[in-house]
Amino acid sequence: MPISDVKALTFDVFGTVVDWRGSVSREIGALANERGLEVDADLFADEWRAGYGPGMNKVRTGEWEWIGIDAIHRRRLDELLVQFGISGLTEEETAHLNKVWHRLDPWPEAVEGLTRLKGKFIICTLSNGSVALLTNMAKRAGLPWDCVLSSELSGHYKPDPQSYLKAAELLGLESGEVMMTAAHQGDLLASAKSGLHTAFVRRPDEFGHGTGLGNTANPESDPSFDFAADSFNDLADQLGCPR
């Protein structure tokens, strides 16, 4: 289907809309400070994030039953608290810390860019974060989604095709009427295989200027993508959304 048929933009969230590394690092740093501990907070964030893909893979291969993102984050957090020597947290404190992923800050231009895109398209999340996580995040950060969709609703984590196809179905659209927007090649290459259009948005600071452990994603666009942009505002310009 031609690009002019696109009615909805679905967005990857972690890294594309929000700065997970900076947000998690700030909370870990504040916690360490409060308790007089020496902790490399950036490394903690990177190591936490690095447990995310392997956790989802265990679901994908059937080694783990379907578990939500909070549970995947929590299994990794429990290991990291030991590894980084952070002890003495109550269960309530640990549960609160685990939900830092519900409290991530958007990239500075994200809300403005999304608001412009919303004027012309349905805009919604399509993340491996849960509906609850994405709803809490949007409420706190003022992200103006038309609706909140998640891999959770298909029972298959991205980049499994079911996650993309279920989102199009729930929006009442053909996959060619949907454009996936993400800062990661893999997400977009998989979307395209399911017939979605693709918009790449560069987020060069996602992994801490290329120094982070988790920097395994390809931060560059691919010639096969329909759009490549430096920001949501740039994408809004390219799509003819008024300022």
Place this chain on the structure above:
Amino acid sequence: MPISDVKALTFDVFGTVVDWRGSVSREIGALANERGLEVDADLFADEWRAGYGPGMNKVRTGEWEWIGIDAIHRRRLDELLVQFGISGLTEEETAHLNKVWHRLDPWPEAVEGLTRLKGKFIICTLSNGSVALLTNMAKRAGLPWDCVLSSELSGHYKPDPQSYLKAAELLGLESGEVMMTAAHQGDLLASAKSGLHTAFVRRPDEFGHGTGLGNTANPESDPSFDFAADSFNDLADQLGCPR
């Protein structure tokens, strides 16, 4: 759980948030006018709505496989076009008319009341309308939902308990942390059985001042409900949401 634990309000939509009868009647009236036909547009709206419960019941009893709300509306519409002598619509025109349920207008105070409630609670739909219908409706009408939930996500129409429990699960909440808000006793009585709190909102004009065919719902509150209000603004007052 005590009322003070409520973190999210889930809303019935048809009749509670939007005036389906007035909205459908206006479109049918305009169509008839355009074609020089004499049609009782209020009666058409009532008869269309009257096909909705029986359609869902056929899904509930297994007589029909799960079908979405658009398909339930369409089966009834095809009958009514014959019954009311409206002929000569193209497939595209009929499909567009069927989606009038995506274009319903809110009650005049609904957006203001919801905006106040949103300041204190997560607010989301919990309707038998599909995610697509509710998303399109919200976008057109400016309904400020934090997220869009639907019976569709459980595969069970309200008032089946699965629909309420799935909504709480997707919000990451216990059912006692959720309050169902509706203009219909049956919806709230069923919610309460699943452990949700309940807020009744009177919408006395839903069925055309009590004259409509579809007026089979009890428009009064029940002493068992946690709140009874004359509007969303009244509910916001009772829940201590600032103006």
